[in-house]
Amino acid sequence: xxxxxxxxEGLDGSGKTTICNYIKKIFEIFNIxxxxxxxxxxxxxxxxxxxxxxxxxxxxxxxxxxxxxxxYALRAQSLEYVIKPSLKKGLCVISDRHDLSTYAYxxxxxxxxxxxxxxxxxxxxxxxxxxxxxxxxxPKISINRIIKRGKLDRIxxxxxxxxxxxxxxxxxxxxxxxKKIKIINTxxxxxxxxxxxxxxLLKWLLKNIK
Ligand SMILES: Nc1ncnc2c1ncn2[C@@H]1O[C@H](COP(=O)(O)OP(=O)(O)O)[C@@H](O)[C@H]1O
Ligand SMILES: Cc1cn([C@H]2C[C@H](O)[C@@H](COP(=O)(O)OP(=O)(O)O)O2)c(=O)[nH]c1=O
Numbered sequence: 001x002x003x004x005x006x007x008x009e010g011l012d013g014s015g016k017t018t019i020c021n022y023i024k025k026i027f028e029i030f031n032i033x034x035x036x037x038x039x040x041x042x043x044x045x046x047x048x049x050x051x052x053x054x055x056x057x058x059x060x061x062x063x064x065x066x067x068x069x070x071x072y073a074l075r076a077q078s079l080e081y082v083i084k085p086s087l088k089k090g091l092c093v094i095s096d097r098h099d100l101s102t103y104a105y106x107x108x109x110x111x112x113x114x115x116x117x118x119x120x121x122x123x124x125x126x127x128x129x130x131x132x133x134x135x136x137x138x139p140k141i142s143i144n145r146i147i148k149r150g151k152l153d154r155i156x157x158x159x160x161x162x163x164x165x166x167x168x169x170x171x172x173x174x175x176x177x178x179k180k181i182k183i184i185n186t187x188x189x190x191x192x193x194x195x196x197x198x199x200x201l202l203k204w205l206l207k208n209i210k
Contacts, residue, residue, distance in 0.1 A: 001032060001209050003087040005127070007098040009170065010135030011163055012156050013142035013149065015186045015193060019135060020096045022194050026201060027092060035086055038096035040071060042078040049074055054153040064109040068116065071102050076123045084127060099124060100132060100181075104170040105155070108162065131204060132181040133197065134174055139163035141187055 006023065008016045020036050027034040040050040053062070053070055062070070075098070086093050099120055103113075110116060139160055146156050174181045182200060186193050 001092075001205075003090050004092045004130045004208070005083065005087060006092065006094045007100070007129040007132040008094065008096055008135065009098070009100045009104075009132055009181075010186070011137055011139060011142045011167055011170075013144075013146035014135040014137040015145075015190065016096050016135060018190065019133070019193070019197060020094050022197065023094055023201065026198060030205070032092055033090070034092040034094060035082075036094045036096065037078060037082045039078060039098055039101065040074045042074075042082045042095075046074045046077050054155065056154040056157070064106070068102065068106045068110055068119070071106065072119050072123050075099065075102075079124070079127055087127075095129075098129060098132075100134075100170065100173060103173055104166050107169050108165055129180065130208070133200075134170060134181055134183050135186040135193075136167070136171075136183050137186045139167055 008020050008023070010016050017038075020038075024034050024036055040053055041047050049070065053067070053074075078095075083093055083095065102120070103116060107113060107116065142163065143160060146152060171183075174183060184193065184196055184200070
C-alpha cells in the first residue's frame with residue numbers, strides 16, 4: 001500500500017490522542033507500518049518549543065502574529081524531518097493536529113485569512129493529508145474532559161466562547177472539503193467512537209489500497 005497521511009483534528013479534549021493510538025492499533029493489525037506525530041511537536045526542537053507555546057508567561061504575552069508564525073515554524077520542521085521522510089520511506093503517518101488547527105484557532109484573532117493561506121501554502125509545499133478525521137465535540141463536554149485530565153495550559157484556559165468559535169470555524173472550513181475531511185461525533189462513549197472510526201477507516205482503506 002502507498003504511504004498515507006492521516007490527520008486527527010478537533011478541540012482540546014475531543015479525544016484526538018486516544019484516537020491516534022487506536023488508529024495505530026488498527027493499522028498494525030493489518031501489518032501496515034505507521035507512526036504517530038503531533039503538532040505542535042514531533043521533533044526534539046519542536047517538543048521544546050511546544051512546552052514554551054503552551055505555557056502561560058506572566059511577563060510576556062505571545063502576540064497573535066508571533067503565535068501564528070510559531071505554529072508554522074514548527075509545522076515546517078515537522079514536515080521536513082518527520083512527515084515527508086516517513087512518507088518517502090513508505091510509512092503511514094498519523095498527525096495529532098495539523099494545518100486545520102491553525103485556521104481554526106489562530107483564525108480567531110488573525111482577521112486577514114489570506115495571510116494564513118499564503119503562509120500555509122508556502123510551508124506545506126503541496127503535502128496534503130489523504131484523510132482528516134474531525135472529532136466533533138460539544139465545547140462544554142470537551143472543557144469538562146480537559147479539567148478532569150489535569151492542569152490546564154495557556155490555550156486550554158480560554159473561555160467557552162473561544163472554543164465555541166473555534167468549533168464553528170472548523171465546521172465552516174470542513175464544509176468546503178467534505179470528501180477528505182470526515183466528521184465524527186465524540187460526545188458519546190469512547191467505545192462507540194472507536195467502533196465508528198474502525199468502520200470508517202476500514203472502508204476507506206479498502207477503497208484506497210493501491
Ligand atoms: N469518548 C470519550 N468519552 C469519555 N472520555 C473520553 C473520550 N475520549 C477521550 N476521553 C478522555 O478525555 C480526555 C481527553 O482525551 P484526549 O485523547 O487526551 O483528547 P485530546 O488529545 O483531543 O486533547 C482523556 O482523559 C481521555 O481519556
Ligand atoms: C497545531 C496547533 C495547535 N494549537 C493549539 C491547540 C491546543 O490548545 C494546543 C496544543 O495542545 P495539545 O495538548 O497538543 O492539544 P490538545 O489539548 O487538543 O490535546 O495548541 C493552535 O492554536 N494552533 C495550531 O496550529
